[in-house]
Amino acid sequence: MNIETLCENIYEDLEGYISSIESTYMGVSFTYETDHWDEHDKRVRFKIECEGVAESTLNLDAGGTFKLLNEHPILDEYTGDSGSLFFSSKPENPNEIIGLLYSAHLSYFGEWRELSKYLNTNISFGELLSSGNGSLATAPIKVLEIYKKAVSDYLKVNIIKSHANDGGFQLLLVEDTYIVCKKISVKYC
Template sequence: MNIETLSEKVYEDLNGRITSVEDSEGIVIYFLCDDWNGFSSSRVFQIQCFDVKESDIQPTFSGGVLFTAQHPLLWNHNETHGYLYYSSEPANRYEILGRVWEAHEKVFGGWRPLTDYANTYHAGQFIEFCKGTHGQLAQGPRSVLDAYQSAVAGLLETKFVASFTPEGGYKALVFDTCFVICKSVAVTELTS
């Protein structure tokens, strides 16, 4: 079985769950779910992740499994990065922060914190955000900065400056509340 087939077969009512995770030569995830053929048995799968770049995986329930090349979690690893500078003083910097936060939540849906990208100058002290007539608004992948730039359009003059492009080629293995960023996966059914 491959990951695409497993993704198609697993759905919320199958009581899917990650039962354990091993970190050796990549990451190995053990996933258990009810049999989708309607029998009263369970199925256990070993999902091995290769060339792991990032992981936030732990035992948990999951109603789905997705392996994709298109997810906001991948932007850190596959997209051109840069800086978003501003060159005008905002009338209300708290409105700017609110708009940036709203754009951030819209694109990430809780997967990454705003503080990974927004330039708060002092971690956790948003009071310093966007203070003065010029400075750095944020840094990170182009898609994130484009969303921020659109959110503050008309309120603040901004400019994107590219800095580097990562190696790329990563995919995201996404469960309900956790993920692995890797190059490839192999699925083995252990029992049926």
């Protein structure tokens, strides 16, 4: 069994759920219990081992659908380039800037990421904008481009690349939780 096959066969009506989660030497492993997709009167358990884990929100009882993705807004942090978005002008209405950033962020990430993860929170945002220059956000370049587009009519902004991320990560969605890792293996328990 591999993760792709498991993802194709797991669906919500099978009453599956994560029954245990363990930290391992190589990453994270979890046990998933579910009705078998072909033999509905048979219950099966899988041990799913994730190596090279970068991030996880998996929790007990998460279940339903499985999706394995190589592209998702969460993965931007682990692929491509990252940097900072700087500004060098004073906005007429600082509150409008935060509203524009929030709307742009929400339309891209949905509920997957908080805006505060990327915004400069070293001082209040109002103070920062009133200063006339500084760093607005540090994030993946793809995200910074979205922010830049949202505020460029109101602020003079510039993106500076800081580093390239190594990539090679995948995202396994389990219902509304996820794990970002390099490698996933599956075996029956």
